[in-house]
Amino acid sequence: MTAVAATISCDRLTKHAATVALAGADARSYLADTVRLxxxxxxxxxxxxxxxxxxxxxxxxxxxxxxLLLLVLAVFAVRTRRAGWSTLGLMLFLTGGxxxxxxxxxxxxxxxxxxxxxxxxRTGVFNVADVAIMSGAVLFVIAEFRAKRHxxxx
Numbered sequence: 001m002t003a004v005a006a007t008i009s010c011d012r013l014t015k016h017a018a019t020v021a022l023a024g025a026d027a028r029s030y031l032a033d034t035v036r037l038x039x040x041x042x043x044x045x046x047x048x049x050x051x052x053x054x055x056x057x058x059x060x061x062x063x064x065x066x067x068l069l070l071l072v073l074a075v076f077a078v079r080t081r082r083a084g085w086s087t088l089g090l091m092l093f094l095t096g097g098x099x100x101x102x103x104x105x106x107x108x109x110x111x112x113x114x115x116x117x118x119x120x121x122r123t124g125v126f127n128v129a130d131v132a133i134m135s136g137a138v139l140f141v142i143a144e145f146r147a148k149r150h151x152x153x154x
Contacts, residue, residue: 018037
């Protein structure tokens with residue numbers, strides 16, 4: 001449970017800091033513009049998909065349905081009793097999703113503030129919860145693939 005609290009706490013604290021320090025300010029550039037800190041509110045999903053939907057549709061999908069999917073995934077995690085890297089991946093995915101969901105419930109949008117890249121090759125603007133979601137998904141898939149491969153060789 002410590003990893004859950006740490007992930008959500010880190011995300012919430014960094015989003016608060018970004019809101020206080022970056023909202024209404026110009027982007028800040030670090031490490032020869034490899035890292036940019038810039039405040040953005042994302043009413044949509046990944047890479048702002050769905051941001052232009054009517055408010056009712058966005059709320060229904062990104063708040064209601066996402067909340068239900070997170071709940072189903074949490075029940076799945078408890079019932080399947082995975083271990084090791086699979087569990088860590090699942091927990092990172094869930095906690096990142098939960099923290100972004102909290103933003104949607106409280107603000108109607110998600111606070112993003114990180115952008116990395118070299119020259120014109122850049123990521124979208126993201127946050128700590130997004131890093132947890134992506135890291136968790138990759139970790140879970142790799143762990144499950146390795147477990148299945150190990151089971152086939154036995």
